Amino acid sequence: xxxxxxxxxxxxxxxxxxxxxxxxxxxxxxxxxxxxxxxxxxxxxxxxxxxxxxxxxxxxxxxxxxxxxxxxxxxxxxxxxxxxxxxxxxxxxxxxxxxxxxxxxxxxxxxxxxxxxxxxxxxxxxxxxxxxxxxxxxxxxxxxxxxxxxxxxxxxxxxxxxxxxxxxxxxxxxxxxxxxxxxxxxxxxxxxxxxxxxxxxxxxxxxxxxxxxxxxxxxxxxxxxxxxxxxxxxxxxxxxxxxxxxxxxxxxxxxxxxxxxxxxxxxxxxxxxxxxxxxxxxxxxxxxxxxxxxxxxxxxxxxxxxxxxxxxxxxxxxxxxxxxxxxxxxxxxxxxxxxxxxxx
Numbered sequence: 001x002x003x004x005x006x007x008x009x010x011x012x013x014x015x016x017x018x019x020x021x022x023x024x025x026x027x028x029x030x031x032x033x034x035x036x037x038x039x040x041x042x043x044x045x046x047x048x049x050x051x052x053x054x055x056x057x058x059x060x061x062x063x064x065x066x067x068x069x070x071x072x073x074x075x076x077x078x079x080x081x082x083x084x085x086x087x088x089x090x091x092x093x094x095x096x097x098x099x100x101x102x103x104x105x106x107x108x109x110x111x112x113x114x115x116x117x118x119x120x121x122x123x124x125x126x127x128x129x130x131x132x133x134x135x136x137x138x139x140x141x142x143x144x145x146x147x148x149x150x151x152x153x154x155x156x157x158x159x160x161x162x163x164x165x166x167x168x169x170x171x172x173x174x175x176x177x178x179x180x181x182x183x184x185x186x187x188x189x190x191x192x193x194x195x196x197x198x199x200x201x202x203x204x205x206x207x208x209x210x211x212x213x214x215x216x217x218x219x220x221x222x223x224x225x226x227x228x229x230x231x232x233x234x235x236x237x238x239x240x241x242x243x244x245x246x247x248x249x250x251x252x253x254x255x256x257x258x259x260x261x262x263x264x265x266x267x268x269x270x271x272x273x274x275x276x277x278x279x280x281x282x283x284x285x286x287x288x289x290x291x292x293x294x295x296x297x298x299x300x301x302x303x304x305x306x307x308x309x310x311x312x313x314x315x316x317x318x319x320x321x322x323x324x325x326x327x328x329x330x331x332x333x334x335x336x337x338x339x340x341x342x343x344x
Contacts, residue, residue: 004244004245004246004257005243005244005245005246005256005257005260005262006243006246006248006254006255006256006257007255007256007257008254008255009248009252009253009254009255010252010253010254010255011252011253012027012234012236012251012252012253014026014055016234016253017232017253018139018140018232018277019230019232019255019277019281020142020230020279020281020282020283020286021141021142021198021204021206021279021280021281021282022139022140022141022142022232022277022279023080023140023141023142023286023288023293024138024139024140025137025138025139025140025234025275025277026137026138027135027136027137027236028134028135028136028137028138029134029135030057030060030061030062030070030123030133030134030135031059031060031061031131031133032061032070032089032123032125032131032132032133032134033045033059033061033125033131033132034125034127034128034129034130034131034132035124035125035126035127035128035132036068036125036128037128038068039069039124039125039126039323039326040068040069040125041063041068041069041070041125045059046063046068049063051063051067052065052067053065066122066123066321069122069123069124069125069321069323070122070123070125070134071091071092071120071121071122071123071321072120072121072122072321073120073122073319073320073321074094074118074119074120074315074317074320074321075118075119075120075291076116076117076118076291076292076307076311076312077111077113077116077117077118077119077291077292078113078114078115078116078117078148078291078292078293078294078303078306078307078312079113079114079142079143079148079292079293079294079299079303080113080140080141080142080143080148080293081110081111081112081113081140081141081142081143081194081197082109082110082111082113082138082139082140082141083108083109083110083111083138083139083140083141083180083181083208084108084109084110084111084121084136084137084138084139085108085136085137085138085139085180085208085210086103086104086105086106086107086108086134086135086136087106087135087136087137088104088105088133088134088135089104089105089123089132089133089134089135089136090102090103090104090105090123090124090126090134090328090330091103091104091109091121091122091123091134091136092120092121092122092123092124092322092323092324093109093119093120093121094119094120094122094317094322094324095111095117095118095119095120095152095154096117096118096119096152096311096312096313096314096315096316097117097152097154097313097335098316098333098335098336099154099332099333099334099335100322100324100331100332100333101154101156101331101332101333102124102324102328102329102330102331103156103158103330103332104330105159105330106159106162106178107156107157107158107159107330107343108156108157108159108162108180109154109155109156109157110155110156110157110193110194110197111152111153111154111155112143112150112152112153112154112155112194112196112197113143113152114143114147114148114149114150114151114152114153114196115148115149115150115151115152115312116152116303116306116307116310116312116313117152117312117313118311118312118313118314118315120317120320120321120322122321122322122323124323124324126326126327126328137275139208139277140293141197141198141199141206141279142198142282142284142286142293143196143197143198143293144198144201144282144284145284145295147196147197147198148294148295148299150196151196153194153195153196154332154334154335155193155194156332156341157180157191158330158343158344159343160343160344161191161343161344162178162179162180162191163178163179163184163187163188163189163190163191164176164177164178164179164187164188165177165179165184165186165187167186167219169217169218169219170218171216171218173213173214173215173216173217173218173266174214174217175211175212175213175214175217175218175219175264176211176212177209177210177211177212177219178209178210179207179208179209180208180209180210181193181199181206181207181208182199182205182206182207182208182209182278183207183225184207184209184222185222193206198279198282199279203226203280204279204280205224205225205226205229205278205279205280206278206279206280207224207231207276207277207278207279208275208276208277209275209276210273210274210275210276211264211272211273211274211275211276212271212272212273213238213241213264213265213266213271213272213273213274214266214271215266215268215269215270215271216265216266217265217266217272218263218264218265218266219263219264220261220262220263220264221233221243221256221261221262221263221264221276222261223258223259223260223261224258224259224278226280227259228280228281229258229278229279229280230255230258230278230279230280230281231255231256231257231258231276231277231278232253232254232255232256232276232277232278233253233254233256233274233275233276234252234253234254234274234275234276234277235248235251235252235254235272235274236251236273236274236275237251237270237271237272237273237274238266238268238270238271238272238273239267239268239269239270240266240267240268240272241264241265241266241267241272241274242263242264242265242267243256243262243263243264244262244263247267258278287299287300288300289303289304292304292307330342330343
């Protein structure tokens with residue numbers, strides 16, 4: 001038992017600090033302008049950028065590795081999972097399995113890279129007469145050594161299906177918790193993570209939650225199920241958050257004691273929003289080279305050799321960064337499927 005809920009405080013930068021079993025957390029918040037009519041950024045807004053590798057946030061947005069349509073054209077991964085939570089805007093996904101999707105507005109994509117996959121994540125600007133804001137989290141969750149060479153797997157969690165807890169405190173103030181992963185009492189049954197995910201292990205205690213507290217709201221963050229669970233709480237919207245007896249006035253990544261319940265309280269006059277990532281550490285060695293995450297340097301060398309030899313199945317698309325038309329239709333086409341899965 002500890003007297004303070006916060007074990008460590010770190011600043012929020014372009015990449016947010018994480019703890020085992022998580023590897024990476026990025027918060028993208030881009031104020032894209034009205035599109036050029038072909039899902040791209042108008043040419044006048046591209047001047048002064050290092051196109052192909054633009055992380056400048058010039059005029060409030062970055063092109064990343066896109067040159068006309070912003071985003072991340074085809075690139076490989078091996079040995080971990082990406083979990084992409086879209087708060088605003090739309091993402092077009094394409095991969096070497098032949099899968100495709102357009103998702104956003106609260107949807108979550110969970111991709112197990114396993115033994116190797118190539119994919120593209122593009123940010124189409126569908127609206128040619130108004131801005132196209134995009135906001136998302138991308139989280140990398142490590143795979144245990146036994147699953148690093150599992151078959152790749154593509155999963156969509158539609159916003160309409162994601163469990164929620166809506167809590168109203170004694171003073172009538174509301175808290176909303178969206179449960180992407182992990183059990184939360186009162187939120188209903190969690191959606192099933194991919195079969196080879198560490199989150200599928202009964203004792204892994206993996207949770208991915210987003211919290212939204214109205215001004216003055218109080219809600220108790222419950223203790224984790226496991227005594228070894230590590231929890232990070234990212235306070236990124238709002239002017240003040242109290243955790244137990246501690247007031248936090250600056251946005252920060254907070255390593256929170258997960259062995260106790262802690263009351264959260266919004267201290268400000270605006271909404272507070274947080275992201276929670278937790279899990280029991282894998283406790284395995286990590287060797288990383290860019291988009292490859294394995295346990296040893298020898299495995300990294302093998303991943304590079306395998307990618308050069310096989311391209312992880314090749315690239316079945318005609319462009320390195322496909323976009324999926326001008327209609328704002330959300331869909332997922334799974335590998336081998338002849339029809340699209342739609343939000344339910």
